[in-house]
Amino acid sequence: MSITKENKKNVINEFSKNEKDTGSAAVQIAVLTERIKNLTDRALKRFKDLGASVEVVNLPMPMEKVWEAWITLRSWSISNSLSEEFKDLEKRKLMKKPLLWEINRGLSLSNEDIVQASKIRSEWFEKMAFLLSKYDAAVLPSAQVQPFDID
Numbered sequence: 001m002s003i004t005k006e007n008k009k010n011v012i013n014e015f016s017k018n019e020k021d022t023g024s025a026a027v028q029i030a031v032l033t034e035r036i037k038n039l040t041d042r043a044l045k046r047f048k049d050l051g052a053s054v055e056v057v058n059l060p061m062p063m064e065k066v067w068e069a070w071i072t073l074r075s076w077s078i079s080n081s082l083s084e085e086f087k088d089l090e091k092r093k094l095m096k097k098p099l100l101w102e103i104n105r106g107l108s109l110s111n112e113d114i115v116q117a118s119k120i121r122s123e124w125f126e127k128m129a130f131l132l133s134k135y136d137a138a139v140l141p142s143a144q145v146q147p148f149d150i151d
Contacts, residue, residue, distance in 0.1 A: 003034050036141045060127035069120035079106025
């Protein structure tokens with residue numbers, strides 16, 4: 001669902017670097033976030049219209065913390081699973097740059113980095129399990145690309 005021109009202008013004004021900035025990453029992310037929020041609000045209204053009790057609840061941890069833990073554990077896992085291929089220079093030449101970045105990142109992690117990420121993952125699991133024990137369902141926006149009208 002789109003946002004009104006006035007609301008879009010307000011979002012751009014809030015996140016732009018200067019008067020001419022309408023397309024920087026910060027502005028684009030802010031506009032996309034607002035569109036996703038509007039779409040989510042519309043979906044929640046439908047649930048209410050169907051008779052469901054809807055309550056907005058904040059996530060129990062900052063997503064930045066969860067994201068950092070996730071990519072740490074992902075890099076560690078990928079670097080471990082592909083370490084033999086990475087050691088083989090002929091096979092390494094066939095690897096794409098993002099995979100090489102992931103493996104190098106995983107190899108650079110300390111034991112403490114992995115332990116910390118694992119603790120955060122466990123904390124996230126416990127907090128979400130508790131939160132979901134109180135509710136029958138969760139409505140979460142999960143699309144990385146904003147849905148758009150086919151017209």
